[in-house]
Amino acid sequence: MAETLSDDEIAERLPDDWERDGDEIVRTYEFDSYLAGVGFAAGAGGVAQDAFHHPEMTIGYGEVEVRLTSHEEGGITEKDLDLAERFDDLL
Numbered sequence: 673m674a675e676t677l678s679d680d681e682i683a684e685r686l687p688d689d690w691e692r693d694g695d696e697i698v699r700t701y702e703f704d705s706y707l708a709g710v711g712f713a714a715g716a717g718g719v720a721q722d723a724f725h726h727p728e729m730t731i732g733y734g735e736v737e738v739r740l741t742s743h744e745e746g747g748i749t750e751k752d753l754d755l756a757e758r759f760d761d762l763l
């Protein structure tokens with residue numbers, strides 16, 4: 673099981689454009705259209721399922737908010753940081 677990361681580790685390794693919110697990391701992606709956001713969310717869902725580590729995603733008009741935490745570990749782990757980078761690679 674992955675271990676939760678320290679505050680310093682999280683601060684140091686958080687990918688650009690991501691923020692920490694308590695036990696979660698969050699990024700709001702912006703898109704030119706609603707359907708572009710829907711398409712991104714579908715792709716992110718496939719990456720998440722492949723990793724078997726699942727975000728909360730809120731699809732809005734031209735934006736998708738993605739929140740990641742490791743529920744089993746009760747905090748932020750490597751899995752969250754890795755998945756954040758994989759989501760960013762979808763852009």
Ligand SMILES: C[C@H](O)[C@H](O)[C@H]1CNC2=NC(N)=NC(=O)C2=N1
Pocket residue numbers: 724725726727740741742743744745
């Ligand atoms: C049984 C447990 O739900 C699974 O091992 C996976 C599913 N996806 C998951 N996703 C996230 N974000 N955290 C988890 O702890 C997690 N656990």
